[in-house]
Structure formats: structure tokens, C-alpha cells
Amino acid sequence: MPDSKSSAPLSGVVDDPANIPPPRLGPPSTGNLVTDSFRSAFRIGEVPCARNSLLAGIASGVGIGFIRGMSAHPIVAGSWGVFTWALVSATSFHFCTKKFENQQQLTRLAIEKLPKQLRLKEKEDDKET
Numbered sequence: 460m461p462d463s464k465s466s467a468p469l470s471g472v473v474d475d476p477a478n479i480p481p482p483r484l485g486p487p488s489t490g491n492l493v494t495d496s497f498r499s500a501f502r503i504g505e506v507p508c509a510r511n512s513l514l515a516g517i518a519s520g521v522g523i524g525f526i527r528g529m530s531a532h533p534i535v536a537g538s539w540g541v542f543t544w545a546l547v548s549a550t551s552f553h554f555c556t557k558k559f560e561n562q563q564q565l566t567r568l569a570i571e572k573l574p575k576q577l578r579l580k581e582k583e584d585d586k587e588t
Contacts, residue, residue, distance in 0.1 A: 507555075508556055515548065516544040516545070516546075516548030516551065520541060520542075522543075523539055523543040524537060527539040
């Protein structure tokens with residue numbers, strides 16, 4: 460049962476979308492670089508787009524490294540694989556993050572417009588009766 464003291468509306472309509480916090484992109488910061496790095500590394504799956512970007516980069520890096528390894532020294536092939544992994548992961552993460560931000564923006568706009576649409580609908584219903 461909802462708390463009667465809370466100021467949130469029961470219908471689920473948010474009057475001020477600016478009060479909605481953005482989603483967290485990782486664990487909270489402690490201020491210690493080493494601790495934060497390890498905590499972030501162990502929770503990489505919680506970061507939106509990170510898992511898919513890294514998997515795409517790994518697959519691309521292994522593929523290019525293998526193909527390049529057929530005609531070049533293993534060290535050169537490994538360098539090509541690592542470079543491909545970094546490039547594909549970074550590019551994939553960038554595009555996925557942009558898509559994620561665009562979806563958030565559309566959601567914010569929909570939340571902003573919803574109360575206005577509900578008020579207009581209520582006025583129309585009042586005029587009809």
C-alpha cells in the first residue's frame with residue numbers, strides 16, 4: 460500500500476521530468492582510483508552497451524588477427540588483432556551510447572507531453588458532459 464505521506468502521484472504521472480535521475484553507468488565512486496577501477500572492471504556488465512561492444516570487438520579482433528596471422532608474423536597479427544579489437548569496441552560503444560541517449564531523450568519528451576495530453580483530454584471530457 461502506498462505511503463500517504465509521499466508526494467508522488469498515485470497515477471504514475473510525473474509533473475516534472477527534470478526530477479527523474481539519469482540511469483547509473485557504473486558503481487558509485489569512492490575517490491580512490493585503484494578501488495574504483497577494480498570495482499568498475501568487475502561490474503562491466505552493468506554498463507549499458509559495454510558487453511555487446513566488447514564482444515563485437517573481441518570477435519572482430521580474433522577474426523582479423525587470425526586472417527592476418529596467415530600471412531604475417533604472430534606479433535604483427537596480434538598487433539592487428541588488438542588494434543581491431545580497440546577500434547571496433549570503441550566505435551560500437553560510441554554508436555550504442557548515442558542510440559541509448561536518443562531513446563532516453565524520446566522518453567523524457569514523452570513524459571513531458573503526457574501530463575499536457577491528460578489535462579487536454581480531461582478538459583474535452585468536461586466540455587462534453
